[in-house]
Amino acid sequence: MTWKATVLTLFPEMFPGPLGLSLAGKALIEGLWSFEAIDIRDFATDKHRSVDDTPAGGGAGMVMRADVAAAAIDAAKVAAPAGSPAIYLSPRGTPLAQERVQALAKGPGVILLCGRFEGLDQRVLDARAIEEVSIGDYVLSGGDLAAQVLIDACVRLLPGVLGNDGTLAEESFAAGLLEYPHYTRPREWEGHAIPDVLLSGDHAKIAQWRREQAEALTKARRPDLWAKRGKS
Known part of the structure; x- marks a missing residue:
C-alpha cells in the first residue's frame, strides 16, 4: 500500500507546494507516496460557503464550525487508507518529535486538518478523536505550512525516497x-x-x-x- 497524505485545507492551491520539488517531488512522481488535498469549503451548507462563525462567549476573530469540519473529516476518512490517524495542526498540540514522525511514516498515511482563524470548535476534536500536533512554539497564519513540514518529515523516511x-x-x-x-x-x-x-x-x-x-x-x-x- 502506498503511503498517502490527505490534507483538509481552505487553500488547496497551496499543495503540494514544496512537496512537489526535490526528493519528495521525485518520490511523488515515482509513486512512492500519494497526496490528496480536500477543500473544506466544499462541505459548507450555505450559498456563501461559510466555514466559520463568531466565538461563543465573545472575543476576537472567528472559529471554524464543527459541522463543516466534521463533514470534511468524515469524507477524508473514506478517501484515506484505513487506519490513517487524523491530526489537527495546532500550536497547543503535542510537539512533533522524530519518534512520532517515524511511527507515522510506518503507517498507511495521515489525514491532516489545517486550521485557520482563531481555531477549531473543540467539539469536533473531541467527537472525532483528533490528535493535536505542534511543529513549534510559535503561531502561523494557518496549519498549511505545518502540514507540509509534517508530510516532508514522513516522506523522507519512506523506503526508496532518500536512496541511502x-x-x-x-x-x-x-x-x-x-x-x-x-x-x-x-x-x-x-x-x-x-x-x-x-x-x-x-x-x-x-x-x-x-x-x-x-x-x-x-x-x-x-x-x-x-x-x-x-x-x-
Missing part, C-alpha cells in the same frame, strides 16, 4: 543526539581547516570523534534531549 538508509541512521535525533559537524573540500577555507581526524583514514577514530561531537553538541544546545537519554 545510512543517511537516516546518522542524522539528528536518530540516536537521541544532534548530528555531528560535517566538512568537505576545500581542505582549508578562510584559515579554517578540516579536522585532521577526518582525513586520517582511521574509521574507528572518525566514528569516535563524530560520537563525541554529537554528544557535546547535544549537551550544549539541547540539554533536554541529553537528560532524556540519561533516563532511558
Whole structure:
C-alpha cells in the first residue's frame, strides 16, 4: 500500500507546494507516496460557503464550525487508507518529535486538518478523536505550512525516497543526539581547516570523534534531549 497524505485545507492551491520539488517531488512522481488535498469549503451548507462563525462567549476573530469540519473529516476518512490517524495542526498540540514522525511514516498515511482563524470548535476534536500536533512554539497564519513540514518529515523516511538508509541512521535525533559537524573540500577555507581526524583514514577514530561531537553538541544546545537519554 502506498503511503498517502490527505490534507483538509481552505487553500488547496497551496499543495503540494514544496512537496512537489526535490526528493519528495521525485518520490511523488515515482509513486512512492500519494497526496490528496480536500477543500473544506466544499462541505459548507450555505450559498456563501461559510466555514466559520463568531466565538461563543465573545472575543476576537472567528472559529471554524464543527459541522463543516466534521463533514470534511468524515469524507477524508473514506478517501484515506484505513487506519490513517487524523491530526489537527495546532500550536497547543503535542510537539512533533522524530519518534512520532517515524511511527507515522510506518503507517498507511495521515489525514491532516489545517486550521485557520482563531481555531477549531473543540467539539469536533473531541467527537472525532483528533490528535493535536505542534511543529513549534510559535503561531502561523494557518496549519498549511505545518502540514507540509509534517508530510516532508514522513516522506523522507519512506523506503526508496532518500536512496541511502545510512543517511537516516546518522542524522539528528536518530540516536537521541544532534548530528555531528560535517566538512568537505576545500581542505582549508578562510584559515579554517578540516579536522585532521577526518582525513586520517582511521574509521574507528572518525566514528569516535563524530560520537563525541554529537554528544557535546547535544549537551550544549539541547540539554533536554541529553537528560532524556540519561533516563532511558
